[in-house]
Amino acid sequence: MGVEGIGARVTRKEDQRFITGKGRYTDDFSVTGMHHAVFVRSPHAHAAIKGIDKSKAEKMPGVVAVLDGQQLTGDGIGNLICGWMIHSKDGSPMNMGAWSALATEKVRYVGDAAAVVIAETPAQAKAAAEAVKVDYGELPAVSDASKALESSAPQLHDNAAGNLIYDWEIGEADEVDKAIAGAAHVTEMEITNNRLVPNAMEPRAALAQYDTAEDHFTLHTTSQNPHVARLVLSAFYQVAPEHKLRVIAPDVGGGFGSKIYIYPEEIVCLWAAKRTGVPVKWTADRMESFLTDAHGRDHVSTAKMAFDKDNRIVGFKVDTIANLGAYMSLFSSCVPTYLYATLLSGQYAIPAIHANVRAVYTNTAPVDAYRGAGRPEACFLIERVMETAARELGVDPAELRRTNFIGEFPHQTPVIMAYDAGDFGATLDAALEAADYAGFAKRKAEAEGRGRKRGIGLSCYIEACGIAPSAAVGSLGAGVGLWESAEVRVNPVGTVEILTGSHSHGQGHETTFAQLVNDRFGLPTDNVQVVHGDTDKVQFGMGTYGSRSGAVGMSAIVKALDKVEAKAKTIAAHLLEADAGDIVIEDGEVKVAGTDKKLGWHEVCLAAYTGHNLPEGMEPGLKEGAFYDPANFTFPAGAYICEVEVDPATGQTEVVQFVAADDFGRIINPMIVEGQVHGGVAQGLGQALMENAVYDDAGQLLSASMMDYTLPRADDLPSFKVSTHETICPNNPLGMKGCGEAGAIGSPPALINAITDAIGNNDLAMPATASRVWAAMNS
Amino acid sequence: MATVSMTVNGKEVSADVEDRTLLVHYLRENLHLTGTHVGCDTSQCGACVVHVDGKAVKSCTMLAAQAAGSDVTTIEGLANGGDLHPVQAAFKENHGLQCGFCTPGMIMTAVDMINRHGGKNLDEATIRAELEGNLCRCTGYHNIVRSIEAAAKAMG
Numbered sequence: 001m002g003v004e005g006i007g008a009r010v011t012r013k014e015d016q017r018f019i020t021g022k023g024r025y026t027d028d029f030s031v032t033g034m035h036h037a038v039f040v041r042s043p044h045a046h047a048a049i050k051g052i053d054k055s056k057a058e059k060m061p062g063v064v065a066v067l068d069g070q071q072l073t074g075d076g077i078g079n080l081i082c083g084w085m086i087h088s089k090d091g092s093p094m095n096m097g098a099w100s101a102l103a104t105e106k107v108r109y110v111g112d113a114a115a116v117v118i119a120e121t122p123a124q125a126k127a128a129a130e131a132v133k134v135d136y137g138e139l140p141a142v143s144d145a146s147k148a149l150e151s152s153a154p155q156l157h158d159n160a161a162g163n164l165i166y167d168w169e170i171g172e173a174d175e176v177d178k179a180i181a182g183a184a185h186v187t188e189m190e191i192t193n194n195r196l197v198p199n200a201m202e203p204r205a206a207l208a209q210y211d212t213a214e215d216h217f218t219l220h221t222t223s224q225n226p227h228v229a230r231l232v233l234s235a236f237y238q239v240a241p242e243h244k245l246r247v248i249a250p251d252v253g254g255g256f257g258s259k260i261y262i263y264p265e266e267i268v269c270l271w272a273a274k275r276t277g278v279p280v281k282w283t284a285d286r287m288e289s290f291l292t293d294a295h296g297r298d299h300v301s302t303a304k305m306a307f308d309k310d311n312r313i314v315g316f317k318v319d320t321i322a323n324l325g326a327y328m329s330l331f332s333s334c335v336p337t338y339l340y341a342t343l344l345s346g347q348y349a350i351p352a353i354h355a356n357v358r359a360v361y362t363n364t365a366p367v368d369a370y371r372g373a374g375r376p377e378a379c380f381l382i383e384r385v386m387e388t389a390a391r392e393l394g395v396d397p398a399e400l401r402r403t404n405f406i407g408e409f410p411h412q413t414p415v416i417m418a419y420d421a422g423d424f425g426a427t428l429d430a431a432l433e434a435a436d437y438a439g440f441a442k443r444k445a446e447a448e449g450r451g452r453k454r455g456i457g458l459s460c461y462i463e464a465c466g467i468a469p470s471a472a473v474g475s476l477g478a479g480v481g482l483w484e485s486a487e488v489r490v491n492p493v494g495t496v497e498i499l500t501g502s503h504s505h506g507q508g509h510e511t512t513f514a515q516l517v518n519d520r521f522g523l524p525t526d527n528v529q530v531v532h533g534d535t536d537k538v539q540f541g542m543g544t545y546g547s548r549s550g551a552v553g554m555s556a557i558v559k560a561l562d563k564v565e566a567k568a569k570t571i572a573a574h575l576l577e578a579d580a581g582d583i584v585i586e587d588g589e590v591k592v593a594g595t596d597k598k599l600g601w602h603e604v605c606l607a608a609y610t611g612h613n614l615p616e617g618m619e620p621g622l623k624e625g626a627f628y629d630p631a632n633f634t635f636p637a638g639a640y641i642c643e644v645e646v647d648p649a650t651g652q653t654e655v656v657q658f659v660a661a662d663d664f665g666r667i668i669n670p671m672i673v674e675g676q677v678h679g680g681v682a683q684g685l686g687q688a689l690m691e692n693a694v695y696d697d698a699g700q701l702l703s704a705s706m707m708d709y710t711l712p713r714a715d716d717l718p719s720f721k722v723s724t725h726e727t728i729c730p731n732n733p734l735g736m737k738g739c740g741e742a743g744a745i746g747s748p749p750a751l752i753n754a755i756t757d758a759i760g761n762n763d764l765a766m767p768a769t770a771s772r773v774w775a776a777m778n779s
Numbered sequence: 780m781a782t783v784s785m786t787v788n789g790k791e792v793s794a795d796v797e798d799r800t801l802l803v804h805y806l807r808e809n810l811h812l813t814g815t816h817v818g819c820d821t822s823q824c825g826a827c828v829v830h831v832d833g834k835a836v837k838s839c840t841m842l843a844a845q846a847a848g849s850d851v852t853t854i855e856g857l858a859n860g861g862d863l864h865p866v867q868a869a870f871k872e873n874h875g876l877q878c879g880f881c882t883p884g885m886i887m888t889a890v891d892m893i894n895r896h897g898g899k900n901l902d903e904a905t906i907r908a909e910l911e912g913n914l915c916r917c918t919g920y921h922n923i924v925r926s927i928e929a930a931a932k933a934m935g
């Protein structure tokens with residue numbers, strides 16, 4: 001390990017601009033002639049649009065246009081799509097309802113846009129938007145997924161009878177039923193996974209420009225995957241052909257999944273920029289973010305886990321209803337299926353698993369992947385059930401898990417996934433030791449002396465990252481391949497540019513990706529520039545989500561570096577009259593091993609570009625690209641232990657200790673990895689303790705501001721004890737697994753297990769607010 | 780419309796703005812100081828914190844006109860030329876930021892916090908309580924707390 005190479009705690013290159021106020025986020029861009037868009041959003045959860053009176057708004061100061069859905073579809077702009085086809089168990093394709101970027105006949109959730117105003121200033125646009133009179137014919141609404149399945153429920157989409165999007169299954173039902181029938185013990189639970197609002201700190205924004213001379217669009221947008229945005233905007237929404245559309249995702253202030261998707265606003269801004277002839281900027285206010293950013297989770301499940309007389313799991317049966325909201329967002333369909341039910345084996349050897357999932361339309365914001373995406377829902381089920389089973393069986397929760405751990409790899413689960421490497425005992429041991437598990441009884445007694453109820457809870461999670469082998473996901477319904485691309489450009493002076501299809505919105509790619517170059521060639525990371533987030537600069541990429549930028553994005557960089565290294569060695573061998581196999585590159589020098597013959601790295605690079613003396617037939621230049629398609633998913637795993645104290649008078653919970661022991665495979669920058677765990681755990685504890693997106697029965701979002709939706713603040717959380725324990729992933733060149741989502745996946749069950757342990761009542765739903773805990777304590 | 784003048788980052792500035800213009804919009808739109816961010820519309824997130832006459836203020840809660848004649852410091856004016864302020868340096872050194880969006884507000888809050896309490900008197904519980912007005916969604920606050928502890932020590 002060098003000072004800046006793989007494994008080094010290198011401080012971040014990108015920080016300089018962020019700490020001095022020089023970051024450039026979408027809303028920071030202004031262009032000549034720029035106008036502002038404000039959307040006219042439905043206050044009703046379900047209503048027919050009987051008419052739109054724009055006459056007053058159109059005459060207001062600064063207004064250049066008031067546009068509606070009829071005009072949008074009239075101009076040939078296509079409907080939004082979900083890009084992952086799921087088939088129901090009867091073989092029928094999922095029922096995708098039409099979703100126009102501006103509603104045409106009906107609005108289906110509060111916040112659904114019926115029109116847009118384009119005006120000179122944001123204030124003028126806002127005032128005019130309030131003057132647009134939409135004649136709504138209110139319809140009955142449904143916000144709860146289980147109620148949406150009832151025969152009396154209002155219907156959202158004509159092609160989705162009973163609001164059912166799909167009724168899907170995985171695994172062998174007969175085998176599981178047989179296992180349950182013959183079991184020594186069955187633990188059965190009903191579990192709700194609460195709906196969340198991602199709340200990246202930077203609200204979504206878009207700035208669309210249209211160049212009439214070139215018939216060319218430029219879109220600045222808050223995106224985790226600008227290339228996918230361009231592809232979808234072109235191929236499905238017919239906004240512009242790909243070669244006439246440049247998408248730039250500059251600095252992006254957090255995503256957590258919510259900025260993967262292509263939303264109506266980007267489509268409308270692009271379309272409006274051409275139609276009105278002025279650049280159009282839209283920036284969400286926070287209430288719009290609450291109403292229209294894709295939400296996360298919202299599952300209701302029943303789970304039955306069967307054990308034999310030796311406390312070994314013999315079967316696991318799950319039935320889930322997933323609320324997908326009013327429309328199918330871009331990847332929504334895969335979240336409660338292939339990102340969820342395929343992880344239901346957890347860390348355990350389970351011979352039979354069956355899951356049935358019904359995805360349902362409701363009059364709520366679309367639901368899609370949010371940090372963890374399906375895997376937190378799976379982990380919460382498994383780990384709540386395991387802890388509960390341990391209590392029912394009267395065994396130590398750690399030991400029940402250990403009894404059932406998968407110990408040999410590769411391990412084929414009954415639900416598609418083939419785990420390639422891991423050491424679940426090692427992370428559990430590390431967590432138990434860091435948490436002083438053995439000393440808990442003493443701490444509990446001490447807390448009792450202070451009048452506080454102390455509890456401890458475990459969670460042993462596994463997830464699937466490295467998304468994803470293209471052929472595998474293609475066979476499961478994905479509309480795209482999930483490889484990644486990279487280009488390594490070495491300049492004539494020896495500095496290096498890495499162009500990547502991954503996108504950094506907090507993950508520190510500009511630093512970690514540069515560390516790969518340092519590790520390979522011994523160049524300082526200051527000599528490396530990472531270029532991302534611009535479709536004009538980077539040819540293609542699939543973006544950043546699912547903890548894929550390490551295992552997939554960096555693997556592509558490694559492949560491109562391999563090619564650069566090979567060419568540089570061939571040039572050096574030619575210049576030094578040596579065999580390429582004897583050339584080594586280290587510390588910025590290119591040497592013939594075992595001799596004192598060497599060249600500076602920059603000399604080899606310059607030779608590549610002068611072309612004066614290259615091997616016969618070699619093209620000049622030193623620039624290589626690569627596409628990397630993963631061979632398998634990766635499987636980060638670990639053990640989390642949460643310790644809480646509950647105030648019996650109020651039900652208020654204090655998280656007094658949180659321990660994370662993770663196996664992420666090889667780690668490039670431990671400082672950044674630890675930061676990812678901290679942030680993930682904070683979001684997971686937020687879900688379990690305080691966050692909740694609440695719709696009333698009429699479909700009004702009651703928690704639509706930061707005053708109503710409780711985000712964790714600094715004084716809600718403790719400092720975290722984190723550690724990592726590597727088993728190397730055998731399926732990618734760096735041995736990486738991914739670390740971005742683990743914290744959000746593993747922490748919620750640890751917290752709820754701890755609170756229920758403290759209060760002696762296992763019946764507690766997320767979020768464990770003081771009132772809920774108090775009620776559970778006193779029921 | 781009114782002409783609003785103040786000192787921002789040591790420079791006299793003046794602009795004609797609507798009476799209802801918030802200080803944050805004056806800074807971002809009239810002065811193009813986009814380091815100060817808007818993360819919410821209810822004064823909850825603290826991404827817009829600047830210093831007005833030496834005190835941390837959420838610039839979304841104040842009219843530009845209310846700051847007339849004041850001395851305003853934004854994140855862009857915190858460093859002394861090429862030398863980072865100790866709080867800026869500590870955030871970098873301790874990985875106190877990820878996406879960077881809340882960071883300007885966090886840093887301005889932290890500077891004010893350390894100035895008020897004195898570097899020696901800031902323990903973790905106080906820092907966490909003092910950060911009550913600033914939201915971060917990336918770091919879980921762990922390394923923000925470490926950064927402020929380190930900066931407080933450095934500023935003594």
